[in-house]
């Protein structure tokens with residue numbers, strides 16, 4: 001399932017994240033991971049669409065998964081410095097999804113329970129705002 005790397009980082013190169021700069025995000029992760037000497041600790045993977053196109057470039061960090069949105073090159077460097085190097089989630093970039101409704105399956109874990117289909121919260125530096133999916 002997971003490699004022996006401490007972290008796995010998924011950067012979306014799907015059709016809606018690329019126009020928002022996800023290739024630059026991926027390059028920033030590559031450069032910063034190398035600069036910080038984290039290559040042995042982090043597996044960096046380019047992925048297809050993560051179904052969070054409106055939040056692109058979208059990034060998942062495992063274990064978690066911790067879901068990050070609007071990850072530009074500067075945000076990628078911050079995630080490397082804070083999350084990957086110091087084990088501190090960058091809270092202001094985290095996307096939280098809430099699940100509700102009878103048709104949704106029962107969450108299997110606390111992490112899964114924060115996902116939702118129909119809406120999500122984005123936690124910007126100034127505090128949370130809600131948007132419709």
Ligand code: FES
Pocket residue numbers: 012013014015016017018048049050051052053054056057058
């Ligand atoms: S294209 Fe990146 S989340 Fe859909």
